[in-house]
Amino acid sequence: MITNHHEQHFGLPPFDFPRHGAEIPAALPDPVSVAWRIVVDSYDSEESWPEAFARFRGAVDIGRVRALVVGSWSDPYENGPQDVIETLCSVREEMPELRSLFLGDISSEECEISWIIQGSVAPLLEAFPRLTEFIVRGGTSLDFAPVRHESLRKLVIESGGLPREVVRGVAESDFPSLECLDLWLGTAEYGGDAELSHLAPILAGTRLPALWALSLRNSQIQDEIAAATAMAPVVARLKVLDMSMGTLGNEGAAALLSGQPLTHLKVLDLNHNYLSEEMRDRLRKALEPAGVELDLDGDDVEEDDEDDEVWRYVAVSE
Structure with a gap:
């Protein structure tokens, strides 16, 4: 099983964007200095992943983000990340500097690796032609x-x-x-x-x-x-x-x-x-x-x- 999240992405330390209900600090890291991890609760989440990304988009200059980590989405053991993929593809023009993308940085406590429902990931590569690093976790329903x-x-x-x-x-x-x-x-x-x-x-x-x-x-x-x-x-x-x-x-x-x-x-x-x-x-x-x-x-x-x-x-x- 995988018990921990990755400690580094694209040579950058991960930074968890505040979850639903948490206060967003006035001073966030420089957009290029960290790998931004966006996650919602695996079970009974009060916020969808696209809603969490919308808050992130409103607080951070996503045009300068180089590394993005998609943590758990809502009920990943039942639902694939189609809304996550569609959300990211919709902002392709707004994220010209994105070089690293990790879809599914989910620990076993959140969802066992073979329980993670994945989806069709090729659209992400097509949407971000300047990506140099792409990581996917989970093989169930992966296309x-x-x-x-x-x-x-x-x-x-x-x-x-x-x-x-x-x-x-x-x-x-x-x-x-x-x-x-x-x-x-x-x-x-x-x-x-x-x-x-x-x-x-x-x-x-x-x-x-x-x-x-x-x-x-x-x-x-x-x-x-x-x-x-x-x-x-x-x-x-x-x-x-x-x-x-x-x-x-x-x-x-x-x-x-x-x-x-x-x-x-x-x-x-x-x-x-x-x-x-x-x-x-x-x-x-x-x-x-x-x-x-x-x-x-x-x-x-x-x-x-x-x-x-x-x-x-x-x-x-x-």
């Missing part, structure tokens, strides 16, 4: 139609289960400037039904010429992803490769070691894994002398053995 975006450099989709249609939409999009792609694929139990075939265009790298950081993580098929990645053309130009938070075992790690060289990487993140100590030693000996920063933390991860069947778990599901 990501293929889109071309010239400026986007970082795309993150956090979920306990990412539908194959979303992965396909991302893979079929044209992002010529995208440097960092981070997908939390999740489990089938929570809608994560993407297969290796849906990741193929990403691993080929043909639509992502600027990519240098790739995260395909939190997956129940982490071994399969590792095996496919071991021979993927995109890896040769990566600096960061992240297959953390999933069910990676010795089979996947061995595939990585037997594939193309990884000594050019600056970071290989495999934390939350099911690796033996012998396999961890093999990885360290193969990569650390070359200067690869290797994260193998997995000491608190254990397999469940029930009825002679071994169960592994991703880090974030419900």
Whole structure:
């Protein structure tokens, strides 16, 4: 589960705009100095998110805002953010400096990640062509139609289960400037039904010429992803490769070691894994002398053995 909100957005500290009923300070931060977080109560909210944004719009020069964080909207476990998306699209001309947008910075206390109802997010990318960072949390009812975006450099989709249609939409999009792609694929139990075939265009790298950081993580098929990645053309130009938070075992790690060289990487993140100590030693000996920063933390991860069947778990599901 996700218990905390992000501590930084676009290199800026978050600032919660006062909620309904709270006094708005006379001296608010400079619009460019913080990531503005607008949130309403998840349960029985007395104010809708568009109403909260209207108050924000009246108090802050939104023309200078660079980073915007959409926290919880009203009853996100029942309602998608369509009114949020429509509200933001309606002010596209008023927010020419917006560079970072996070849709769904919602903690587990407000709504579990796999309970968050999402919506069609491509209109946001179309409305804000100068965005360089876009983050979405929640995979239920998420729709990501293929889109071309010239400026986007970082795309993150956090979920306990990412539908194959979303992965396909991302893979079929044209992002010529995208440097960092981070997908939390999740489990089938929570809608994560993407297969290796849906990741193929990403691993080929043909639509992502600027990519240098790739995260395909939190997956129940982490071994399969590792095996496919071991021979993927995109890896040769990566600096960061992240297959953390999933069910990676010795089979996947061995595939990585037997594939193309990884000594050019600056970071290989495999934390939350099911690796033996012998396999961890093999990885360290193969990569650390070359200067690869290797994260193998997995000491608190254990397999469940029930009825002679071994169960592994991703880090974030419900």
